[in-house]
Amino acid sequence: MNRFENWAETYSSRPQVVKYADTVDDVVTGLEAARAEGAAVRVLGAAQSPNDIAMSEEHLLVVRGLNQVREIDRERCEVVAEAGISLGELAAALARERLALPNLSSILRQSLGGAAATGTHGTGLRWGSLSSWIEGFEMVAVDGMLVRADRSAHADLWSVGRLGLGALGVQTAFRLKVVPEFDLRVEEGPVSLETAMQAEWYGGADHARVWYLPHVGHAWGWRAWRVPAERRRTEKHGSEIGRWWKDRVLGYHGFQAGLWLAGVFPAMLPAVNRAYSGVFLKDPRASVGGSVAQFTFDCLFHQRVAEWAVPLEVAEDAVTAVRELGERGGFQAHLPVEIRFTAGDDIALSPTFGGARCWIGIVSYIPWGRELYWRPWFEAFEARMLAFGGRPHWAKEFAIGPERLKAMYPEWAEFQAVRDEYDPNRRLKNRYTERVLG
Ligand SMILES: Cc1cc2nc3c(=O)[nH]c(=O)nc-3n(C[C@H](O)[C@H](O)[C@H](O)COP(=O)(O)OP(=O)(O)OC[C@H]3O[C@@H](n4cnc5c(N)ncnc54)[C@H](O)[C@@H]3O)c2cc1C
Structure with a gap:
């Protein structure tokens, strides 16, 4: 039996049947096969989700091969792309037409369908998640019917x-609003957490990201301004060998070794965080370059992550509460605690439904496959x-389930009504949907 796991190797499943879809017809056939057996089926994009949302013990339909760009309209700034295309492939196709995705997450490996299905976001108070750029999509419903949905049809x-x-179904293609290509001028450096959590600081740039560094004494601020594209490459400093030594040997393997040791001797963690920051997050720097390279960065090795969106009005207090937890002994508070900002939207299950929010994310690395004491830190953070x-x-x-989630989302019932219409028998279920959607 095939074993599937997510990128972080934190969740896996053994689907009874795995089908690969390179075309819309393959999707129809894949759904038919599940229907014929009365089996549940889940769609898999690029398996980047840190939790078990994409896992299946019954049928799994892998759509990463459904990855063509169908149409790019430069005048209207729109693209129609298939759901399995990676964000990196899509960004490259757009760049050839001097267009760009309006904003980006930290990595580019996700599929478009997976990123949309989970509300993948970047940072920038005036920009929403990827879901908010969707003008329309094509979907094969569980009964095999092909539906095209936009503001006027199947609204x-x-x-x-x-x-x-x-x-709700297997999305096969999306029509997205995109933008003319742009560069980003980035300024980053040490900043006090108090300063960075002021609206003047994070709202004073097009895009802002703050890394609170537990046990370090300063935070790391990253701010970016959109500037006209000049097809510049982001400048790299130092020699090739110097960069390899610093990024690969110290930043990757050295950090991993430090975290592994801190797993055995937890009292070492503050020193590991300080050592890493001393090399990588100490001196201010500035750069200008293409938006894709500037938005993304190396997220290093396997990790558990949690991220919550809180209303902007309480963002500073929420971050202060997380800092108090992080500085307290007993938790393995790895760096960074990432703080980002995105615009609000009107999508029923979007964490930014109804207004701009501040995202706060924590990480627990898994050095060389060794799970550290992540759960107490994550539970305290969630509370x-x-x-x-x-x-x-x-x-x-x-960890929360449908009762609490329902209370957070004013349009929960609308979502469930559409789900009842397109998947009345819950063919698209897995453990996650049962735990989360009820
Ligand atoms: C290192 C790392 C960094 C990350 N950075 C960010 C970040 O900066 N911002 C952020 O918001 N998230 C981030 N993520 C999370 C990531 O963007 C999401 O988990 C995203 O869903 C992964 O896309 P995927 O293609 O791998 O989807 P999968 O994990 O394969 O699937 C996710 C969900 O999408 C559904 N799905 C996939 N394709 C389709 C389809 N065609 N039709 C219908 N449903 C579909 C699946 O059924 C599943 O429910 C990061 C993840 C990692 C590992």
């Missing part, structure tokens, strides 16, 4: 299906986020 499906958690009215990232670790 209910379009509205909630922009963030559908893989629970704080709940107290501040947070909503969890759908693809990351969280």
